[in-house]
Amino acid sequence: MKILRKKQIGRATCTILQQLALTTPLNVVYSWGITNKVATQIEITVDGMERTVAALMMDVNGFNYQGRLYVTNNRVKQTFGLYSERNGMLHEENENIAFKDLGQVLDAVIETGGMSQQKHQQRLREYAKRLLA
Numbered sequence: 666m667k668i669l670r671k672k673q674i675g676r677a678t679c680t681i682l683q684q685l686a687l688t689t690p691l692n693v694v695y696s697w698g699i700t701n702k703v704a705t706q707i708e709i710t711v712d713g714m715e716r717t718v719a720a721l722m723m724d725v726n727g728f729n730y731q732g733r734l735y736v737t738n739n740r741v742k743q744t745f746g747l748y749s750e751r752n753g754m755l756h757e758e759n760e761n762i763a764f765k766d767l768g769q770v771l772d773a774v775i776e777t778g779g780m781s782q783q784k785h786q787q788r789l790r791e792y793a794k795r796l797l798a
Contacts, residue, residue: 667717669706677719677738678704681745681767689768697775698726707735707755709748720748728788729778734758736771747774 685694701724706717720735735755737746745762747770748755762770777785 666706666708669717669719674704674706674719677740678721680738680740681721681736684745684764684767685771688765689772693768693772693776696727697771700724700726705735707737707748709737709746709755709757718746725775727775728785728792729773730775734771734775736767745770747771749774 701722703722705720705722707720707722708715708717710716718737718739720737722733722735724733725731730749733750735748735750737748739746742761743764744760745764745767746760747758747762749758750756758774759770773779780788
């Protein structure tokens with residue numbers, strides 16, 4: 666595996682965090698239960714070739730997904746990539762996330778699972794009732 670420079674990893678991770686901060690309400694980000702945010706690098710396959718890319722790794726604990734996610738930034742295409750880790754292997758969730766859609770895609774994967782806002786709100790109310798009972 667190629668070793669990326671710390672500056673390169675930091676710059677990519679900073680772009681990812683800035684984009685989330687600019688386009689995603691804070692309460693939505695908090696609902697993901699993020700722990701262990703780390704700037705790192707991962708090995709992925711792009712167009713049939715192995716590549717080492719900078720990534721933001723985070724452990725999440727949402728309604729729909731609990732586990733480790735990696736977000737990458739493709740500066741050339743101006744898109745983000747999303748990968749999950751299961752059984753020690755990376756699985757591509759979405760490779761071409763537009764800059765403006767990063768928060769929505771992450772929320773769908775982690776929290777809502779694609780369900781409607783109304784159904785998600787109902788699920789939250791049921792969860793709160795169980796906690797208070």
